[in-house]
Amino acid sequence: MFATALRCRACHHTIPISLQYHCSICNGILEVIYDYESLGKSEVFHSALRGTSPYSGMWRYYPMLPLKDPTNIVSLGEGNTPLLPAPRLGRLLGVPQLFLKNEGANPTASFKDRPSSTGISIAKEFGVKQVIIASSGNAGAATAAYAARAGLPCFVVVPEGTPFSKVAQALSSGARVIFTKGSYSNSYQLAHAAAVSFGWANLSSTFLNPFTVEGDKTIAYEIWEQLRHRVPDWIIIPIGAGPLLVGTLKGYEELKRFGLIKRLPAMVGVQSEAVHPIADAFAANKTIVEEWHGNTKTVASGIADPLIGYPQDGTLTLMAIRSSGGQCLVAPDVATLEMGRKLAQTEGLFIEPTAATGIYGVLSLRKQGYIDSHDLVVVLLTAHGLKMPEAYEDVSFKPPVVNTLEELQVMLSCKHI
Amino acid sequence: MFATALRCRACHHTIPISLQYHCSICNGILEVIYDYESLGKSEVFHSALRGTSPYSGMWRYYPMLPLKDPTNIVSLGEGNTPLLPAPRLGRLLGVPQLFLKNEGANPTASFKDRPSSTGISIAKEFGVKQVIIASSGNAGAATAAYAARAGLPCFVVVPEGTPFSKVAQALSSGARVIFTKGSYSNSYQLAHAAAVSFGWANLSSTFLNPFTVEGDKTIAYEIWEQLRHRVPDWIIIPIGAGPLLVGTLKGYEELKRFGLIKRLPAMVGVQSEAVHPIADAFAANKTIVEEWHGNTKTVASGIADPLIGYPQDGTLTLMAIRSSGGQCLVAPDVATLEMGRKLAQTEGLFIEPTAATGIYGVLSLRKQGYIDSHDLVVVLLTAHGLKMPEAYEDVSFKPPVVNTLEELQVMLSCKHI
Numbered sequence: 001m002f003a004t005a006l007r008c009r010a011c012h013h014t015i016p017i018s019l020q021y022h023c024s025i026c027n028g029i030l031e032v033i034y035d036y037e038s039l040g041k042s043e044v045f046h047s048a049l050r051g052t053s054p055y056s057g058m059w060r061y062y063p064m065l066p067l068k069d070p071t072n073i074v075s076l077g078e079g080n081t082p083l084l085p086a087p088r089l090g091r092l093l094g095v096p097q098l099f100l101k102n103e104g105a106n107p108t109a110s111f112k113d114r115p116s117s118t119g120i121s122i123a124k125e126f127g128v129k130q131v132i133i134a135s136s137g138n139a140g141a142a143t144a145a146y147a148a149r150a151g152l153p154c155f156v157v158v159p160e161g162t163p164f165s166k167v168a169q170a171l172s173s174g175a176r177v178i179f180t181k182g183s184y185s186n187s188y189q190l191a192h193a194a195a196v197s198f199g200w201a202n203l204s205s206t207f208l209n210p211f212t213v214e215g216d217k218t219i220a221y222e223i224w225e226q227l228r229h230r231v232p233d234w235i236i237i238p239i240g241a242g243p244l245l246v247g248t249l250k251g252y253e254e255l256k257r258f259g260l261i262k263r264l265p266a267m268v269g270v271q272s273e274a275v276h277p278i279a280d281a282f283a284a285n286k287t288i289v290e291e292w293h294g295n296t297k298t299v300a301s302g303i304a305d306p307l308i309g310y311p312q313d314g315t316l317t318l319m320a321i322r323s324s325g326g327q328c329l330v331a332p333d334v335a336t337l338e339m340g341r342k343l344a345q346t347e348g349l350f351i352e353p354t355a356a357t358g359i360y361g362v363l364s365l366r367k368q369g370y371i372d373s374h375d376l377v378v379v380l381l382t383a384h385g386l387k388m389p390e391a392y393e394d395v396s397f398k399p400p401v402v403n404t405l406e407e408l409q410v411m412l413s414c415k416h417i
Numbered sequence: 418m419f420a421t422a423l424r425c426r427a428c429h430h431t432i433p434i435s436l437q438y439h440c441s442i443c444n445g446i447l448e449v450i451y452d453y454e455s456l457g458k459s460e461v462f463h464s465a466l467r468g469t470s471p472y473s474g475m476w477r478y479y480p481m482l483p484l485k486d487p488t489n490i491v492s493l494g495e496g497n498t499p500l501l502p503a504p505r506l507g508r509l510l511g512v513p514q515l516f517l518k519n520e521g522a523n524p525t526a527s528f529k530d531r532p533s534s535t536g537i538s539i540a541k542e543f544g545v546k547q548v549i550i551a552s553s554g555n556a557g558a559a560t561a562a563y564a565a566r567a568g569l570p571c572f573v574v575v576p577e578g579t580p581f582s583k584v585a586q587a588l589s590s591g592a593r594v595i596f597t598k599g600s601y602s603n604s605y606q607l608a609h610a611a612a613v614s615f616g617w618a619n620l621s622s623t624f625l626n627p628f629t630v631e632g633d634k635t636i637a638y639e640i641w642e643q644l645r646h647r648v649p650d651w652i653i654i655p656i657g658a659g660p661l662l663v664g665t666l667k668g669y670e671e672l673k674r675f676g677l678i679k680r681l682p683a684m685v686g687v688q689s690e691a692v693h694p695i696a697d698a699f700a701a702n703k704t705i706v707e708e709w710h711g712n713t714k715t716v717a718s719g720i721a722d723p724l725i726g727y728p729q730d731g732t733l734t735l736m737a738i739r740s741s742g743g744q745c746l747v748a749p750d751v752a753t754l755e756m757g758r759k760l761a762q763t764e765g766l767f768i769e770p771t772a773a774t775g776i777y778g779v780l781s782l783r784k785q786g787y788i789d790s791h792d793l794v795v796v797l798l799t800a801h802g803l804k805m806p807e808a809y810e811d812v813s814f815k816p817p818v819v820n821t822l823e824e825l826q827v828m829l830s831c832k833h834i
């Protein structure tokens with residue numbers, strides 16, 4: 001293993017690789033650091049880049065991940081998702097070189113399988129006996145699935161009243177669902193307290209668990225391969241707290257450090273119109289992101305994260321966006337659904353509204369002139385449309401009744417009137 | 418291209434490659450035939466087997482498919498789905514060497530992306546201007562998506578009263594949904610009549626369209642690669658009319674013809690307790706499958722095909738099963754859901770009830786002694802659980818409310834009483 005330590009992103013205090021959630025000195029966010037020099041010279045590293053790794057999916061890149069023993073890999077075949085050119089949608093948006101990374105093709109149908117596979121593999125390596133996560137969304141579904149695959153019991157903590165449909169995937173994997181009164185913050189606090197007190201693995205999808213974000217990193221390596229080493233000018237990512245954006249950028253930073261690319265892509269974070277603490281700080285040129293208090297209702301529920309209790313996660317993401325020369329913007333719900341439909345109609349990909357905010361991001365940045373018509377743009381489609389098909393429901397759904405060929409012919413001719 | 422003709426499976430009448438749906442002499446089922454000698458000697462064939470094809474996903478095997486010009490490929494990144502060892506479920510079922518081919522990882526979340534990608538690519542190559550399909554299920558969703566990707570208008574014909582949720586994916590891709598009065602048979606007849614009269618491509622998921630089943634074939638090549646050339650003793654497949662089973666077997670027959678394997682796997686078809694015309698004919702040792710009249714309500718709706726209007730499709734599948742030394746059985750709904758839950762709980766994979774009939778198939782054949790504990794068994798998990806999560810709904814869903822660490826501790830200690 002080439003991971004050498006956990007280091008605080010704030011005060012740089014360094015501790016051995018272990019299941020810690022915060023810097024013990026300053027309470028800062030921990031990050032996995034590596035011996036990049038040895039990694040870059042290693043045979044396993046070059047084997048991974050050549051595509052001759054003994055592992056498949058995202059675990060092809062296992063030398064770049066913080067797992068000591070590959071027999072601890074807990075995999076459902078995540079990663080290796082298609083990167084699709086989207087010429088028809090691209091023309092519509094004025095960006096002919098548009099590529100879509102379809103993370104909905106992961107086993108639980110969202111990108112969360114990457115951090116969950118990493119986090120559960122690490123939990124197994126540490127001999128952890130129980131997993132917990134606060135999430136009624138894609139992270140909960142993914143964590144429950146990987147915990148089941150590993151044979152680890154899993155608690156999923158969600159606000160009281162969360163409907164069955166939001167936890168159907170997690171429940172099916174045998175996870176025990178617990179309600180907490182009040183908002184998501186209470187679920188989050190309980191999960192964290194239990195993990196710290198009982199030595200459980202906490203996979204709540206923020207920067208708490210320092211290992212999960214490493215799984216997100218593999219997206220960068222895959223895109224690098226799929227674009228045959230070309231670097232996108234822009235990578236557009238829907239963000240709540242933002243580990244996916246920070247992880248993807250870390251992958252590109254590693255590629256640059258290894259001399260495999262010469263520059264970084266500009267990272268774009270897209271937030272929802274209901275909850276946008278990072279976009280606000282970005283627009284106001286602030287250096288700190290603040291908690292978001294107020295309504296969080298939006299079709300892009302996967303990124304409706306008010307950061308209550310962990311605003312520093314937003315600050316970290318804000319810094320990552322700025323350091324890459326990127327942008328951060330807000331997607332209105334109506335335009336988001338419109339973009340989800342346009343994508344399906346032009347390219348056949350059906351995505352969750354949260355993911356569709358990324359398509360809106362392309363439209364908006366192109367209109368504002370940030371994205372040029374010659375730019376190479378990649379959007380991370382974070383989850384499948386089947387996660388939330390009702391979001392696209394057309395209340396006026398009333399197909400014509402056509403019983404014979406003659407009736408069909410009449411209908412067709414009418415169409416042209 | 419190495420496909421040379423369409424040949425009638427009944428009377429062997431041979432016609433040039435074209436968009437035909439039946440033998441013009443005897444109305445039999447048409448099949449694509451190939452010049453296997455030239456194919457086997459070709460560089461593109463060996464390149465595909467070496468994994469150095471210029472195309473990705475299932476189109477790596479494009480020399481084995483009936484497309485003339487690869488620029489006509491209409492792809493969403495289908496195929497190349499994970500084959501997962503399932504040791505925990507395998508131990509439970511008494512089959513330690515159990516492997517699961519996760520077709521839910523395809524772009525529209527079912528195996529239907531393989532035949533649809535093939536059928537739409539062929540439609541594009543033939544210059545067809547319109548696509549039609551009778552299906553309110555996974556085939557309709559897949560065909561609409563690939564038609565959108567190709568820029569081809571698509572009609573989806575379904576029985577009147579089909580709810581929005583069953584056609585949400587197809588509608589999102591911009592397909593026009595048409596209702597027909599009466600049963601699915603009427604939808605099927607209208608789609609066929611329109612295709613023949615107007616020169617449209619009909620992708621209804623039977624053996625009508627001779628090209629779609631060729632897409633299913635790629636599953637065999639992938640499993641062959643993933644098992645490093647070992648041949649499964651059994652391949653278990655949920656079947657309605659059965660093109661997936663026939664297509665998979667054809668792939669294995671080709672592998673044998675090329676000398677890449679020495680024997681064929683035994684093919685097992687699993688039908689639902691509501692509709693099982695093929696299983697009945699198999700059990701009664703008949704040579705002909707008959708139409709199924711009666712109730713078709715089952716949780717395994719994806720295989721509830723009564724074959725009305727095309728019982729010969731069932732006969733073809735029956736013959737394929739017999740020729741491979743396989744089995745055909747019926748899965749009860751309650752046991753099917755139980756198996757779907759067991760799979761999710763032991764391995765983390767969430768699948769549609771239709772797919773779970775395959776897991777039941779393993780259980781049943783192991784109990785009956787057909788499958789031996791040393792056998793290598795592959796189950797095709799035909800679609801993702803998100804296609805129909807409500808099937809697993811637990812009406813007694815009532816999670817405990819736990820607000821503090823102390824309450825959680827009490828709950829945990831109670832658990833052990």
